[in-house]
Amino acid sequence: MKKIYAKPEYCMACRLCEIACFVKHSKSKKIIKAFREERGEFQARIIVEQSGPVSFALQCRHCEDAGCIEACLTGAMTRNPDGAVVCDENKCVGCWSCIMVCPYGVINHDRRRKKIAAKCDLCPDKNTPACVEACPNEALVYE
Amino acid sequence: MNKKIKNRRHKSLKHSGGGRIGKPGESSVKYLIVGAGPAAIAAIEAIRKRDKRGAITIVSSEKEVFYSRPLISYLLADDIGEENLFYRGEDFISANAPLRIIAGAPASSINPRDKTAAIAYGRVLKWEKLIIASGGVPIVPPAILGAKNLRTFTTIEDARRLDADIKSGAKRAVVVGGGFIGLKCAEALVKRGVSVTLVELAMHVLPSLLDDVSAGIFQKNLERHGVSVRTLSSVEKIYDGGKKLKLSGGEVIETDIIISAVGVRPNVSFLEGSLIRMGKGVIVGDDMRSSADGVFAAGDAADVPEFFSGARRAVPIWPVARQTGAIAGENAAGGAARAAGALTMNSIEVFGLAVISAGSVNPSPDSGTAFLDGAAVETADGLADLPDGTPRYKKLVFDGGGRLAGFIMLGDVERAGIYTELIKNRASVAAFKRDLAGDSFGFICVGEENWKKRIMPLEV
Numbered sequence: 001m002k003k004i005y006a007k008p009e010y011c012m013a014c015r016l017c018e019i020a021c022f023v024k025h026s027k028s029k030k031i032i033k034a035f036r037e038e039r040g041e042f043q044a045r046i047i048v049e050q051s052g053p054v055s056f057a058l059q060c061r062h063c064e065d066a067g068c069i070e071a072c073l074t075g076a077m078t079r080n081p082d083g084a085v086v087c088d089e090n091k092c093v094g095c096w097s098c099i100m101v102c103p104y105g106v107i108n109h110d111r112r113r114k115k116i117a118a119k120c121d122l123c124p125d126k127n128t129p130a131c132v133e134a135c136p137n138e139a140l141v142y143e
Numbered sequence: 144m145n146k147k148i149k150n151r152r153h154k155s156l157k158h159s160g161g162g163r164i165g166k167p168g169e170s171s172v173k174y175l176i177v178g179a180g181p182a183a184i185a186a187i188e189a190i191r192k193r194d195k196r197g198a199i200t201i202v203s204s205e206k207e208v209f210y211s212r213p214l215i216s217y218l219l220a221d222d223i224g225e226e227n228l229f230y231r232g233e234d235f236i237s238a239n240a241p242l243r244i245i246a247g248a249p250a251s252s253i254n255p256r257d258k259t260a261a262i263a264y265g266r267v268l269k270w271e272k273l274i275i276a277s278g279g280v281p282i283v284p285p286a287i288l289g290a291k292n293l294r295t296f297t298t299i300e301d302a303r304r305l306d307a308d309i310k311s312g313a314k315r316a317v318v319v320g321g322g323f324i325g326l327k328c329a330e331a332l333v334k335r336g337v338s339v340t341l342v343e344l345a346m347h348v349l350p351s352l353l354d355d356v357s358a359g360i361f362q363k364n365l366e367r368h369g370v371s372v373r374t375l376s377s378v379e380k381i382y383d384g385g386k387k388l389k390l391s392g393g394e395v396i397e398t399d400i401i402i403s404a405v406g407v408r409p410n411v412s413f414l415e416g417s418l419i420r421m422g423k424g425v426i427v428g429d430d431m432r433s434s435a436d437g438v439f440a441a442g443d444a445a446d447v448p449e450f451f452s453g454a455r456r457a458v459p460i461w462p463v464a465r466q467t468g469a470i471a472g473e474n475a476a477g478g479a480a481r482a483a484g485a486l487t488m489n490s491i492e493v494f495g496l497a498v499i500s501a502g503s504v505n506p507s508p509d510s511g512t513a514f515l516d517g518a519a520v521e522t523a524d525g526l527a528d529l530p531d532g533t534p535r536y537k538k539l540v541f542d543g544g545g546r547l548a549g550f551i552m553l554g555d556v557e558r559a560g561i562y563t564e565l566i567k568n569r570a571s572v573a574a575f576k577r578d579l580a581g582d583s584f585g586f587i588c589v590g591e592e593n594w595k596k597r598i599m600p601l602e603v
């Protein structure tokens with residue numbers, strides 16, 4: 001299974017990946033509209049981690065031994081046939097058990113329709129995930 | 144409440160034994176599982192990873208199988224319908240064939256020597272491996288026992304009954320017990336227009352999850368939403384068949400219904416006389432084997448090794464049910480898996496206020512908690528409101544070895560799992576304690592040697 005990896009030595013913490021992810025998962029898919037109308041209701045599913053001069057972008061690792069799937073009270077969090085860990089928005093009730101156990105802290109809230117957990121879905125309708133595409137310095141790779 | 148589930152229920156009932164398992168000794172299965180909750184489901188999934196063909200039979204006292212208990216409060220609140228209550232759907236049964244479900248038929252006794260189980264209607268099943276995943280039953284304090292309007296809140300049937308109470312005019316409820324079941328029940332009742340009094344024996348609600356400060360905030364939020372909270376209180380006496388009750392402080396409350404939510408205990412009465420070694424539940428090792436050959440136990444029914452002390456006790460939470468169920472299943476199918484100690488952790492949101500708590504959150508030098516090693520405990524607290532006015536609180540508890548032993552996050556729970564993982568790893572975090580406690584803590588705080596291998600591409 002292809003995953004997104006980070007290369008901290010190339011990351012400039014420009015956060016364009018966060019913006020691309022946010023826009024990709026917005027309703028309008030338009031940057032200005034998305035920020036004006038949906039900001040606060042949900043967040044990017046990628047986080048730029050920074051400590052002094054070191055930085056990297058982090059999103060769901062689609063763990064083989066995924067604690068979020070085990071902790072999920074509803075069965076919303078599952079592994080799809082190609083290996084990605086995905087959250088079924090219809091089943092999720094927002095109990096945050098997945099947030100309680102995700103070792104990377106990369107599951108957050110989405111309050112747009114009802115309160116549910118949101119995480120990287122590897123942009124299933126794109127060949128290359130939006131964050132990887134947006135990175136100007138190839139600090140994110142999809143391989 | 145939604146009635147759509149009727150169909151599904153009948154469909155799953157079709158899988159019940161019918162007449163095929165009739166006479167004693169006639170039927171024999173490789174795996175018999177008592178229960179159809181998350182521990183049982185995890186066991187089935189684990190068995191099938193190793194053994195694609197061995198026949199599995201499930202017996203369940205409830206008619207509905209594979210549903211999620213925590214969702215009954217969402218059902219009662221009308222947030223979801225019965226069709227959304229199921230943790231696994233119909234396809235689960237065919238995907239794990241040969242899997243037979245005998246629903247609505249409780250196991251009544253077990254004989255580990257003959258390897259048989261008696262179930263309802265005088266049927267007897269022979270098994271090679273038995274997994275006890277019968278969950279818990281609600282505890283009812285003696286003072287309210289016998290009340291005509293007494294309810295509990297752990298099953299789909301309990302939720303239907305409360306729904307019926309409300310539909311036939313119940314306006315007032317007393318919830319006895321301020322643990323997470325009591326609180327989720329109170330929230331659902333309030334959403335349905337019922338006025339609720341919550342009675343809690345301890346100093347504050349969620350006594351094992353929260354400390355004084357966070358519980359104070361939590362309680363204020365409950366009261367803001369109309370719940371009357373009575374702490375350091377218990378029900379002393381009931382009158383009029385439960386229509387009136389007297390609290391320990393002398394207060395008399397009138398009510399239409401009483402809900403007992405003081406906790407659950409392992410549901411193992413059917414094991415009496417089986418000679419399987421019992422504490423409060425079935426005592427198992429980290430391989431989920433009981434004292435009897437071929438008999439395993441998991442989930443709320445088992446006394447499992449606890450995370451810090453290794454002592455056997457019930458840790459009745461969902462993730463532990465899944466984890467121990469998977470180990471029981473794998474080992475029943477010939478594996479040699481061992482579970483890490485069961486770590487207490489909870490995530491709960493009531494009236495929009497979320498809290499996540501894990502590990503030891505109320506340490507005291509005399510708490511006798513084994514991991515403290517007599518050393519001083521440091522905490523890092525923070526209290527500040529979020530921009531939208533939601534109160535926020537964070538507490539980290541470190542043990543004498545500089546290891547994270549517990550935490551509470553209230554209001555803002557994002558990234559809580561980073562802490563949970565640090566507790567599980569038992570590594571010293573002394574070097575980055577301050578970063579961890581800070582507001583902008585993140586995965587990068589766990590140290591380069593830890594994050595590097597998890598995020599970077601493998602070089603060839």
Ligand SMILES: Cc1cc2nc3c(=O)[nH]c(=O)nc-3n(C[C@H](O)[C@H](O)[C@H](O)COP(=O)(O)OP(=O)(O)OC[C@H]3O[C@@H](n4cnc5c(N)ncnc54)[C@H](O)[C@@H]3O)c2cc1C
Pocket residue numbers: 073095177178179180181182183202203204205208209211212213214215216248249250251276277278279296297298323324327410413441442443444459460461462464488489490491
């Ligand atoms: C309202 C509520 C909210 C909760 N919220 C949370 C939460 O937020 N987070 C969390 O971690 N945990 C929560 N829990 C606890 C969690 O649901 C349990 O820890 C979990 O369901 C235990 O799983 P189990 O498989 O061991 O048992 P159960 O889910 O209790 O399943 C037991 C099964 O055994 C069957 N059974 C019982 N006796 C017999 C018998 N004699 N013969 C045959 N079958 C039998 C039952 O019908 C059932 O199918 C909540 C529980 C409740 C009731």
